[in-house]
Amino acid sequence: MTTTRTQATIEADPTLPIIRITRDFDATPAQLVRAHTDPELYARWVGPHGIETRIDHWDARTGGSWRFVNVHDGQEFGFHGCFHEVREDRLVQTFTFEGMPDEVSLETMTFEDLGDGRTRLRTQSLCDSMEGRDAWLRSGMEGGVNDGYAKLDDLLAAGQVS
Numbered sequence: 001m002t003t004t005r006t007q008a009t010i011e012a013d014p015t016l017p018i019i020r021i022t023r024d025f026d027a028t029p030a031q032l033v034r035a036h037t038d039p040e041l042y043a044r045w046v047g048p049h050g051i052e053t054r055i056d057h058w059d060a061r062t063g064g065s066w067r068f069v070n071v072h073d074g075q076e077f078g079f080h081g082c083f084h085e086v087r088e089d090r091l092v093q094t095f096t097f098e099g100m101p102d103e104v105s106l107e108t109m110t111f112e113d114l115g116d117g118r119t120r121l122r123t124q125s126l127c128d129s130m131e132g133r134d135a136w137l138r139s140g141m142e143g144g145v146n147d148g149y150a151k152l153d154d155l156l157a158a159g160q161v162s
Helices: 029-037 039-045 130-138 141-157
Strands: 009-012 018-025 052-058 065-072 075-086 090-097 104-115 118-126
Touching (some): 009 141, 018 141, 029 104, 029 118, 029 141, 039 052, 039 065, 130 141
Antiparallel strands (some): 009 018, 018 118, 052 065, 075 090
């Protein structure tokens, strides 16, 4: 299988506090769901280059919760949330950056099987406000998303995500 690297498409809804991200992967839906729900795998790819991720708590089931910390140059940045729904084709979770605790987003990820071992990941993040959404967009989110997905591409290409 030839790996095709793409950038994520990140769009802000002009009338609602929603961010939509779309990205195709050389992977099956099951591989991508595992990459998002297995804490050891998740820690290996999430976030920008140069950041280490430490999982503090991870219960990837409907009704479960999670917390991880990104470490960069001795600084720690915490994130936490709850898994509202964990299915083979869809994940729904909350996402909170602890540095902005009043800005909780509700994320819905769908995994569309494109055939031939390819999957389209669509993520919709509903933020508390337009201001909160815009703060997420200004935070360097685009670089973190694309760096993380590139690391995930590498794990997939190396056969490290079954």
